[in-house]
Amino acid sequence: MGEVKLFRTWSSPFALRIVWALKLKGVEYETIYEDLANKSSSLLEYNPVHKKVPVLLHNGIPICESLVILEYIDETWNKGVRFLPEDPLARATARFWAKFNDEQVFPSFFRYFMSQGEDQEKAKEKALENLKLVEEHLKGKKFFGGETFGFLDLVFGWLVCYPGVINKAINQNLLAKQMFPNLCRWMEQFGDVPVIKENWPDEEALILKFHEMRQGLGIYISLPN
Amino acid sequence: MAKRGEIKLLGTAASPYVNRVQFVLNLKSIEYEFIEENLACKSELLLTSNPVYKKIPVLFHANKPPICESLVIIEYLDEFQPDVHRILPSVPVDRADNRFWANYVDNKYFPLYEELRQTPGKEDKEAIKKQIIEGSVLLEEAFEKFSNGKAYFGGDDLGYLDVVLGCFIAWIEFSSKRNEFNAFDEVKTPKLAKWAERIRSHESLKGAIPGNETLMNFYLMLQIHKPPRAT
Numbered sequence: 490m491g492e493v494k495l496f497r498t499w500s501s502p503f504a505l506r507i508v509w510a511l512k513l514k515g516v517e518y519e520t521i522y523e524d525l526a527n528k529s530s531s532l533l534e535y536n537p538v539h540k541k542v543p544v545l546l547h548n549g550i551p552i553c554e555s556l557v558i559l560e561y562i563d564e565t566w567n568k569g570v571r572f573l574p575e576d577p578l579a580r581a582t583a584r585f586w587a588k589f590n591d592e593q594v595f596p597s598f599f600r601y602f603m604s605q606g607e608d609q610e611k612a613k614e615k616a617l618e619n620l621k622l623v624e625e626h627l628k629g630k631k632f633f634g635g636e637t638f639g640f641l642d643l644v645f646g647w648l649v650c651y652p653g654v655i656n657k658a659i660n661q662n663l664l665a666k667q668m669f670p671n672l673c674r675w676m677e678q679f680g681d682v683p684v685i686k687e688n689w690p691d692e693e694a695l696i697l698k699f700h701e702m703r704q705g706l707g708i709y710i711s712l713p714n
Numbered sequence: 715m716a717k718r719g720e721i722k723l724l725g726t727a728a729s730p731y732v733n734r735v736q737f738v739l740n741l742k743s744i745e746y747e748f749i750e751e752n753l754a755c756k757s758e759l760l761l762t763s764n765p766v767y768k769k770i771p772v773l774f775h776a777n778k779p780p781i782c783e784s785l786v787i788i789e790y791l792d793e794f795q796p797d798v799h800r801i802l803p804s805v806p807v808d809r810a811d812n813r814f815w816a817n818y819v820d821n822k823y824f825p826l827y828e829e830l831r832q833t834p835g836k837e838d839k840e841a842i843k844k845q846i847i848e849g850s851v852l853l854e855e856a857f858e859k860f861s862n863g864k865a866y867f868g869g870d871d872l873g874y875l876d877v878v879l880g881c882f883i884a885w886i887e888f889s890s891k892r893n894e895f896n897a898f899d900e901v902k903t904p905k906l907a908k909w910a911e912r913i914r915s916h917e918s919l920k921g922a923i924p925g926n927e928t929l930m931n932f933y934l935m936l937q938i939h940k941p942p943r944a945t
Binding site for chain 1: 765766775778779781782783785786787789790793794806807809810813814817818852
């Protein structure tokens with residue numbers, strides 16, 4: 490099916506969903522790690538508009554934007570496991586919530602993580618508000634995709650790991666079981682899927698990176714004992 | 715085919731995101747009922763059918779749950795009724811390319827116009843106008859690639875990007891006049907300038923393109939409810 494390359498950073502949750510997608514489809518690919526402080530000429534050539542990762546290169550043609558890449562992978566390697574359901578309404582629902590994650594949930598979580606004091610309290614409120622909507626959407630479902638996982642599980646997959654690592658880094662847990670029973674249950678189940686379980690960035694390295702990110706903003710925190 | 719009375723669209727005539735859906739409904743010859751929403755005082759229908767964003771457009775199809783977000787609605791209509799005026803191409807790499815540029819228009823390009831409205835001060839406004847023109851030049855290059863010498867992004871006839879970008883034409887022209895510049899400059903973006911004229915006069919689209927009075931009323935409402943930042 491042609492040569493596949495993935496340009497990514499080791500820590501980005503947006504890259505991870507592509508890694509999972511390719512592995513779930515059984516696609517062989519080469520990984521090229523980018524240093525965002527020193528972007529390669531290839532990246533600038535393949536994504537001149539945004540200069541961002543992830544970028545998928547298939548037969549020399551670049552595909553950019555992780556949700557666009559996910560749909561491309563699903564449509565191209567279309568025998569066997571499909572991420573998006575068949576029914577147009579179910580597809581519309583999945584796309585709506587995927588956009589909500591990328592435009593609201595993740596950014597609000599990121600803002601909460603990258604702030605402190607009163608700003609963080611406000612950002613935390615917004616993040617919790619968004620997560621409660623996701624919690625409600627998950628009601629009565631084993632996975633976002635229903636009985637089996639799919640597109641939306643890949644999109645929300647970052648929740649399985651990143652909040653927990655952030656909790657270890659800054660000693661704050663946003664996803665309490667009492668408040669988010671559906672999400673916590675889903676995190677365990679989706680987290681148990683072999684491809685997901687076996688493809689996370691190194692936790693210690695992530696914790697260090699999170700500290701660096703907060704330090705970069707002048708937010709100094711003491712490591713928990 | 716959608717039966718008569720099955721499709722309802724909740725929106726306001728001035729919203730380009732609503733117009734975008736209207737374009738697709740018209741191109742696919744889908745009859746629909748338009749329910750006018752008052753954004754200054756949002757209805758119970760809007761708040762219950764789009765509790766996440768409380769925004770228009772919202773599409774109602776028979777007794778199914780409402781569908782929100784204009785790009786999601788367009789793909790839904792295209793998948794529900796693929797046989798009449800296909801909007802997205804069928805080849806995955808072309809679909810990805812179209813979706814990428816839709817993302818660019820919605821997340822990077824059009825927000826600049828709202829930024830322009832909200833930004834005080836001549837110098838800062840000039841800086842945003844410059845960004846808008848740079849964006850227009852990128853879109854001109856995209857148009858060249860997609861149209862391949864033909865009249866539309868979709869080729870001989872309207873496609874996804876014609877609808878995705880075309881819905882902003884009225885606002886682009888309105889903003890250009892108010893701010894004394896030309897977002898689709900005839901020298902820098904000649905093909906886009908001509909394409910915009912085609913969109914404006916297209917049989918299936920012109921009925922859904924808001925007139926100056928509608929735009930002005932909406933603009934005045936925005937100036938009150940989301941006023942420009944203080945200097």
